[in-house]
Amino acid sequence: MALSFLLSCSAMLPLLRVSAYNTSAGCAIIRPPKDGGIRYRGLTQEQIRSVQVLPVDYEIEYICRGNRVIVGPKVRKCLPNGTWTDLSQRSRCLLMCPRVWTSLENGRVSSWPLGPPVEGTVLHYSCLPSFILMGRNSTQCNKMGKWDTPKPMIGTTKTQAHDEDMMKTQAGEDMMKT
Numbered sequence: 001m002a003l004s005f006l007l008s009c010s011a012m013l014p015l016l017r018v019s020a021y022n023t024s025a026g027c028a029i030i031r032p033p034k035d036g037g038i039r040y041r042g043l044t045q046e047q048i049r050s051v052q053v054l055p056v057d058y059e060i061e062y063i064c065r066g067n068r069v070i071v072g073p074k075v076r077k078c079l080p081n082g083t084w085t086d087l088s089q090r091s092r093c094l095l096m097c098p099r100v101w102t103s104l105e106n107g108r109v110s111s112w113p114l115g116p117p118v119e120g121t122v123l124h125y126s127c128l129p130s131f132i133l134m135g136r137n138s139t140q141c142n143k144m145g146k147w148d149t150p151k152p153m154i155g156t157t158k159t160q161a162h163d164e165d166m167m168k169t170q171a172g173e174d175m176m177k178t
């Protein structure tokens with residue numbers, strides 16, 4: 001009975017892994033996000049290993065391994081009713097894609113969602129009047145921390161490009177003559 005309750009509970013809340021304990025004196029410990037850890041302020045290594053319940057108003061802070069960044073709540077505080085703040089919001093440690101993709105000279109980049117360019121972030125590119133976009137107009141950050149398409153480039157309009165081609169051709173001819 002108790003086991004099936006726990007199982008259905010963890011099936012309903014697979015992301016939060018909230019412990020089923022209720023202690024009016026504090027909050028049961030919670031797990032850090034994948035690829036992350038928890039900073040316990042004011043506790044010794046020994047205490048951290050054995051702690052099961054933390055007092056009301058105690059704050060834990062998530063830290064991410066490597067060059068991952070935290071998305072979602074970074075800090076959670078123990079509330080008087082034995083729960084932690086913002087448990088409905090998931091905290092994740094995600095790799096960031098290169099920021100170079102997030103700006104474009106003579107163009108505009110919009111990011112969805114806003115915030116650091118992590119897994120799932122989609123960028124949309126457009127360019128200022130009289131410029132043309134060369135390449136894909138959108139890209140997405142994958143879970144390896146890589147954008148799925150090369151960064152597009154901005155070119156001049158066709159007439160300007162044509163003029164430049166003409167100049168290059170002439171320059172080429174000049175070089176051939178000499």
Ligand SMILES: *[C@@H]1O[C@H](CO)[C@@H](O)[C@H](O)[C@H]1NC(C)=O
Pocket residue numbers: 022023024081082083
């Ligand atoms: C925990 O138990 C106390 C009484 O012991 C109760 O007032 C409180 O609502 C309970 N909290 C949760 C999260 O069930």
Ligand SMILES: *[C@@H]1O[C@H](CO)[C@@H](O)[C@H](O)[C@H]1NC(C)=O
Pocket residue numbers: 079081083
């Ligand atoms: C605990 O208290 C907070 C704020 O007072 C509230 O938002 C939350 O729903 C409560 N949770 C439970 C399980 O009672």
Ligand SMILES: *[C@@H]1O[C@H](CO)[C@@H](O)[C@H](O)[C@H]1NC(C)=O
Pocket residue numbers: 137138
């Ligand atoms: C982006 O490019 C696709 C084709 O690759 C096109 O169908 C779409 O309309 C473009 N979107 C914008 C906002 O220009």
